Amino acid sequence: MREYTEKKETCGTICLKYLLFIFNFFFWLAGGAVMAVGAWTLAKKSDYISLLSSSTYSATAYILVVAGVVVMVTGILGCCATFKERRNLLRVYFILLLCIFLLEIIAGILAYIYYQQLSTELKENLKNTMTQKYRKEGEERVTSAVDKLQQEFKCCGSNNYTDWADSIWIRSPEASGRKVPDSCCKTITDLCGRRDHPSNIYKENGCITKLENFIQEHLKIIGIVGISIACVQIFGMIFTCCLYRSLKQEPY
Known part of the structure; x- marks a missing residue:
């Protein structure tokens, strides 16, 4: 009876090891995906971050990058801990899983909270940012972001x-008589912003709604990725606890 029990426990341990190994393989791939989403947001979608008064949007992306890197390292550690059957490594692995879980939950919560606040923030700050900082010395990122925003979304002004008309730059001699920046023009040519006829500029299209929709779509992606991976990690933590309990206590 004793031999059967030991054999049964051994089989259970083996099953847990392979389950945890399979989990780690997919977990490692998921870490790459999480890191890619965060890096993609910062590298390709960061042009408009300078137009936001809050740093929450960029913070969520940085959290995903950090979480993705740690996930990939943790996946390798998990494989080593699983096949070496070292309880101390499993403890470290579990702690890392828990830390990553919390990071991704935080990223998801931040994305959700900012999603709710974004409309109010843009209404309160976007016009001021565009009119006060456009073409101002030291605010080259804002200038570039405004020009790209107006051209990419075919809009003009907040x-x-x-x-x-409230822009510091438009009122200055440097504007050379422009009524709007040249980036408002449907076809950009030098000084095309002097003519504000609907045939020349995106006269009725404001940028605030389009920027809001754009950022909200990316916040959804960040939130879904963060929460989804965090939920999957729960299984990893359960498998780790089960394997930890099934292994014999290491001698010290």
Whole structure:
């Protein structure tokens, strides 16, 4: 009876080892995906971060990058801990899983909270950012972001083209008589912003709604990725606990 029990426990341990190994393989791939989403957000979608008064959007992306790197390292550690059957390594692995779980939950929560606050923030700050910082010395990132925003989304100003009447730069001699920046023009040529006719500029299209929709879509992606991977990790932590309990206590 005793031999049967020991054999049964051994088989259970083997099953747990392979389950945890399979989990780690997919977990490692998921870590690459999480890191890629965070890096993609920062590298390709960061142009408009300078137009936001809050750093929450970029913070969620940085959290995903860090979590992704740690996930990939943890996946390798998990494989080593599983096949070497070292309880101390399993403890470290479990702690890392828990830390990553918390990081991804935080990223998901931040994305959700900022998703709710984004509309209010843009309404309160976008016009001021565009009119006060455009073409201002030291604010080259804002200038570049505004020009790209207006061209990419075919819009002009925060609410509409009349917002530019309050612009410090438009009122200055440097604007050379422009009524709006040249990036408001449907076809950009030098000084095309002098003519604000609907045939020339995106006269009725404000940028605020389009920027809001753009960022909200990416916040959804960040939130879904963070929460989804965190939920999957619960299984990894359960497998780790079960394997830890099934192994004999190491001598010290």
